[in-house]
Amino acid sequence: VLLVQSGAEVKKPGASVKVSCRASGYTFTDYSIHWVRQAPGQGLEWMGWINPNSGGTNYAQKFQGRVTMTRDTSISTTYMELSRLTSGDTAVYYCARELTLTTSRWFDPWGQGTLVTVSS
Amino acid sequence: QSVLTQPPSASGTPGQRLTISCSGSSSNIGTNTVNWYRQLPGTAPKLLIYSNNQRPSWVPDRFSGSKSGTSASLAISGLQSEDEADYYCAAWDDSLNGFVFGNGAKVTVL
Numbered sequence: 332v333l334l335v336q337s338g339a340e341v342k343k344p345g346a347s348v349k350v351s352c353r354a355s356g357y358t359f360t361d362y363s364i365h366w367v368r369q370a371p372g373q374g375l376e377w378m379g380w381i382n383p384n385s386g387g388t389n390y391a392q393k394f395q396g397r398v399t400m401t402r403d404t405s406i407s408t409t410y411m412e413l414s415r416l417t418s419g420d421t422a423v424y425y426c427a428r429e430l431t432l433t434t435s436r437w438f439d440p441w442g443q444g445t446l447v448t449v450s451s
Numbered sequence: 452q453s454v455l456t457q458p459p460s461a462s463g464t465p466g467q468r469l470t471i472s473c474s475g476s477s478s479n480i481g482t483n484t485v486n487w488y489r490q491l492p493g494t495a496p497k498l499l500i501y502s503n504n505q506r507p508s509w510v511p512d513r514f515s516g517s518k519s520g521t522s523a524s525l526a527i528s529g530l531q532s533e534d535e536a537d538y539y540c541a542a543w544d545d546s547l548n549g550f551v552f553g554n555g556a557k558v559t560v561l
Contacts, residue, residue: 365550367496374453375488375496375539377550391549425495435502436543436550437486441495 332356334364334426334442341448347414350445352426359407360384363429365438366400366411368422376422380429381409416449423447454479454551455540462559463530471556473523473540479551483543485523487516490537490555499538500525532560 337351352364365380379390381400388400394413402409413420424445427438456474463469473485487500498507500516503523515526523542527534540553 367550367552374555375541375552377552379549389548392547427496430501432502435484437484437498437501437541438488438496439498439501439507441497444495 332428332440334428334440336424336426336442336445339446339448341450342416344417344449344451346416346449347412348416348420348447349410349412350424350426350447352409352411352442354407354409354428357428360404364400364402364409365427365429366398367425367427367438367441369425369444370419370422373422378411378424383409413447416447418449421447421449453554454544454547455542455553457538457540457553457556459554460557460559462561464561465530465532467530468526468528469530469534469558470527471525471538471540471558473525473553475521475523475542475551477521478546479521479542479544480518480523481521482545485516485518486541487525488539488541490539492536496539527558530560534558535560 333355335353340348360383363380363382366378381388383402399412426442484502488496489499490496503518504516513528537555539555544551
């Protein structure tokens with residue numbers, strides 16, 4: 332099971348960025364994909380998730396209106412697009428597969444991360 | 452400011468037992484299960500403990516998790532130099548309708 336993310340991006344303030352996460356080694360539509368980011372030297376921050384089967388999404392309140400998660404089932408890939416970027420969005424963005432057992436939910440595995448740098 | 456509270460650092464000597472705490476509330480740890488992730492410098496987080504106390508097959512039994520009320524703990528016994536990493540707790544939060552993480556605890560082996 333592997334999640335492979337797209338490469339690093341450099342964007343100007345106000346622009347948008349779209350990061351991809353390609354899954355392999357399992358049935359893509361069976362598991363939700365979450366996105367988590369980590370600013371330099373900081374902790375982990377959950378952004379939301381997408382159900383690859385239905386396309387349904389759930390975003391953290393902080394990012395609502397600015398984040399869009401989509402998927403392309405034909406290539407087992409999910410996308411996270413963040414708009415109206417500011418320097419505060421500079422971070423490593425991770426995708427992660429959600430596993431569940433009754434009411435327990437956890438992430439495994441994680442993608443390798445994509446560094447997004449926002450700078451003028 | 453993280454919803455779950457961890458000590459920023461913890462340290463011990465090789466062979467010692469180390470415990471990292473994770474404090475939450477009734478809407479997260481008090482109601483839902485806790486997971487722990489380990490992050491080595493410059494790498495992605497990796498699952499360490501899920502569902503409060505379950506270890507994936509690749510995690511040695513030196514690592515154990517527990518939960519009581521609105522707090523959880525990660526214990527590392529027989530501390531080794533390769534255990535130096537950042538450790539994060541996480542749980543679903545019913546009030547926020549999302550996952551929340553601890554601020555992370557940096558473990559140093561002296």
